[in-house]
Amino acid sequence: MISFLEALSLVEEKIKAINYPRHPQRLYQPIAYLLAMKGKKIRPVLTLLACNLYQTEISDAIPVALAWEIFHNFTLMHDDVMDKADVRRGQATVHKKWNENTAILSGDSMLILAYRYIAQSPAGHLKELLDLFSLTASEICEGQEYDMQFEERLDVSEEEYMHMIRLKTAVLLGACLKSGAMVGGAGKEDQNRLYEFGIHLGIAFQIQDDLLDVYGDPVLFGKKTGGDIVCNKKTYLLVNALNTKNENERKKLLWWLTINDRPEEKIEAVTALYNTLCLREKAQQTMEKSYQKAMQALELVEIADDKKLILKNLAEELLNRKL
Amino acid sequence: MISFLEALSLVEEKIKAINYPRHPQRLYQPIAYLLAMKGKKIRPVLTLLACNLYQTEISDAIPVALAWEIFHNFTLMHDDVMDKADVRRGQATVHKKWNENTAILSGDSMLILAYRYIAQSPAGHLKELLDLFSLTASEICEGQEYDMQFEERLDVSEEEYMHMIRLKTAVLLGACLKSGAMVGGAGKEDQNRLYEFGIHLGIAFQIQDDLLDVYGDPVLFGKKTGGDIVCNKKTYLLVNALNTKNENERKKLLWWLTINDRPEEKIEAVTALYNTLCLREKAQQTMEKSYQKAMQALELVEIADDKKLILKNLAEELLNRKL
Numbered sequence: 001m002i003s004f005l006e007a008l009s010l011v012e013e014k015i016k017a018i019n020y021p022r023h024p025q026r027l028y029q030p031i032a033y034l035l036a037m038k039g040k041k042i043r044p045v046l047t048l049l050a051c052n053l054y055q056t057e058i059s060d061a062i063p064v065a066l067a068w069e070i071f072h073n074f075t076l077m078h079d080d081v082m083d084k085a086d087v088r089r090g091q092a093t094v095h096k097k098w099n100e101n102t103a104i105l106s107g108d109s110m111l112i113l114a115y116r117y118i119a120q121s122p123a124g125h126l127k128e129l130l131d132l133f134s135l136t137a138s139e140i141c142e143g144q145e146y147d148m149q150f151e152e153r154l155d156v157s158e159e160e161y162m163h164m165i166r167l168k169t170a171v172l173l174g175a176c177l178k179s180g181a182m183v184g185g186a187g188k189e190d191q192n193r194l195y196e197f198g199i200h201l202g203i204a205f206q207i208q209d210d211l212l213d214v215y216g217d218p219v220l221f222g223k224k225t226g227g228d229i230v231c232n233k234k235t236y237l238l239v240n241a242l243n244t245k246n247e248n249e250r251k252k253l254l255w256w257l258t259i260n261d262r263p264e265e266k267i268e269a270v271t272a273l274y275n276t277l278c279l280r281e282k283a284q285q286t287m288e289k290s291y292q293k294a295m296q297a298l299e300l301v302e303i304a305d306d307k308k309l310i311l312k313n314l315a316e317e318l319l320n321r322k323l
Numbered sequence: 324m325i326s327f328l329e330a331l332s333l334v335e336e337k338i339k340a341i342n343y344p345r346h347p348q349r350l351y352q353p354i355a356y357l358l359a360m361k362g363k364k365i366r367p368v369l370t371l372l373a374c375n376l377y378q379t380e381i382s383d384a385i386p387v388a389l390a391w392e393i394f395h396n397f398t399l400m401h402d403d404v405m406d407k408a409d410v411r412r413g414q415a416t417v418h419k420k421w422n423e424n425t426a427i428l429s430g431d432s433m434l435i436l437a438y439r440y441i442a443q444s445p446a447g448h449l450k451e452l453l454d455l456f457s458l459t460a461s462e463i464c465e466g467q468e469y470d471m472q473f474e475e476r477l478d479v480s481e482e483e484y485m486h487m488i489r490l491k492t493a494v495l496l497g498a499c500l501k502s503g504a505m506v507g508g509a510g511k512e513d514q515n516r517l518y519e520f521g522i523h524l525g526i527a528f529q530i531q532d533d534l535l536d537v538y539g540d541p542v543l544f545g546k547k548t549g550g551d552i553v554c555n556k557k558t559y560l561l562v563n564a565l566n567t568k569n570e571n572e573r574k575k576l577l578w579w580l581t582i583n584d585r586p587e588e589k590i591e592a593v594t595a596l597y598n599t600l601c602l603r604e605k606a607q608q609t610m611e612k613s614y615q616k617a618m619q620a621l622e623l624v625e626i627a628d629d630k631k632l633i634l635k636n637l638a639e640e641l642l643n644r645k646l
Contacts (some may be wrong), residue, residue: 021461021465023465024465024468024469024472026468026472027464027465027468078427078428078431081427082424082427082428101405101471104401104404104405104427105401105405105464105467105468105471107431108401108430108431108434108464109461109464109465111431111434111435112434112457112460112461112464113461115438115453115457116454116457116461118453119450119453119454119457123450126449126450126453127442127446127449130438130441130442130449130453131439131442134435134438134439134442137435138344138432138435138436138439141350141428141431141432141435142344142346142347142350142432144428145347145349145350145428146347148424148428149347149349
């Protein structure tokens with residue numbers, strides 16, 4: 001069995017070795033810039049680990065693993081334009097370092113590059129990998145669209161929010177695992193169980209991200225807390241707070257949403273409001289439920305228990321980070 | 324043999340029948356909006372006609388034909404954002420009718436949709452179609468990148484310009500033909516000859532487009548002439564005018580490039596300058612050379628002469644439009 005760190009260093013090595021066309025530089029440099037940023041690279045690692053559950057030789061899964069990482073970074077490049085985000089992983093975003101047109105066009109090239117990696121997968125799996133890739137990619141665009149629409153709404157239900165993060169974040173983790181299992185030769189049922197494992201892991205992961213923005217340790221979290229509160233980002237916490245039946249708290253919250261010149265006070269007040277409504281606990285319960293569903297899906301996968309351990313450990317590590 | 328008009332109405336029927344997901348509407352409506360605009364739909368038609376040169380049954384080529392049309396419209400959606408163009412085929416562009424974020428994200432979904440059509444192609448041709456599609460798509464992004472870079476330069480050579488339009492416009496026509504021939508069962512050599520035919524046709528077509536903007540009949544051309552001159556667009560004419568050894572004319576031209584509040588006068592002056600430098604004739608000669616190269620490539624294709632007639636007629640119709 002390959003370890004998490006071995007899979008990670010294999011991915012990093014392969015990403016470094018990507019051979020971009022020399023010209024035009026302004027099209028390809030931003031791609032290399034974004035892919036060279038430090039990141040968890042959890043997605044391609046999941047693909048390699050899932051493949052390794054079924055076969056020792058994982059080289060067949062490398063192209064699709066890279067395709068996911070490139071695709072994921074493509075979504076970051078375009079999302080940062082749409083969200084007008086200036087910083088990503090502590091560095092300037094592509095549209096800040098270059099300009100918006102470059103971010104749009106390099107992003108397009110990056111999506112095409114991801115498909116070029118898919119095309120390098122073993123012929124016997126090409127069609128099903130391609131279908132999974134395109135379906136997942138479409139769903140992620142749908143998720144981003146809902147996320148943007150939610151910014152203009154105050155009546156997003158918890159159900160709508162859960163649907164959005166499923167599309168925007170969770171299906172990718174599911175598809176990374178499924179594609180690895182596919183290439184590794186897993187049966188359809190195991191492929192789908194690993195997909196479910198990834199979905200629930202992804203949902204728990206996203207809610208944790210929402211929690212960390214408010215309750216995380218800024219040192220461990222790697223960025224200042226409260227960013228989501230300052231910009232009224234529709235997180236699990238805010239969506240639920242807006243749906244409270246406590247009219248008094250809701251009124252206070254709506255007022256704070258109109259304030260954008262007193263960030264520190266706003267963070268303090270909205271956090272206090274979340275505390276009053278016990279939303280930290282609610283979020284943790286929802287995370288825990290998703291985590292349990294992920295474990296149940298993994299339980300059903302028809303491989304030896306010791307092989308499941310690497311995914312179990314990974315899930316625990318991802319979900320007990322810095323709270 | 325299927326006629327041009329039969330191929331066109333088949334394409335139009337299939338585009339109308341595309342079944343978009345119902346939600347989120349704001350992601351899929353702009354795609355349907357753009358695809359419903361009147362257009363020549365020359366690209367998918369070329370694919371179907373090329374397939375039909377080798378086999379009577381062209382249904383196998385329909386998915387890749389649609390993929391090209393969807394891809395082409397994806398490039399229009401994103402290019403219009405990058406070029407800040409407000410009108411396309413007489414209607415508001417997507418980013419004007421909705422907004423830029425919608426145009427970026429719907430465009431991304433459109434590119435993915437094009438790949439979903441590629442994936443529906445016959446299994447035996449999937450890998451090579453996918454490779455051709457991705458290579459062509461990458462090249463077109465490179466062409467757009469060069470086109471944008473040229474906007475900031477005054478020293479673009481004719482050679483650089485020709486390379487840019489080859490990437491931005493011509494490879495797509497070549498690839499449309501090649502993919503159709505591929506699915507129709509043509510040998511590699513014929514596939515490449517049809518690709519060459521498309522390349523040279525595309526180059527001639529683009530130079531004609533540059534000419535029509537200055538010398539076209541506004542009624543037949545469907546838009547006001549001089550648009551390229553007003554916005555200093557680096558066309559075949561402007562690139563060559565900037566490279567003139569006639570220092571006097573060059574100085575006049577550079578001065579006019581700084582003027583943007585007297586459009587009518589500017590159009591008249593720059594057109595006169597083009598006339599002085601005999602650039603209309605030069606462009607027509609270059610077009611003619613490309614046309615001849617296209618015909619030579621077609622000549623070598625190993626099919627009966629009467630079958631070539633439909634492509635010959637199409638080329639003539641495209642290149643004797645409204646001058």
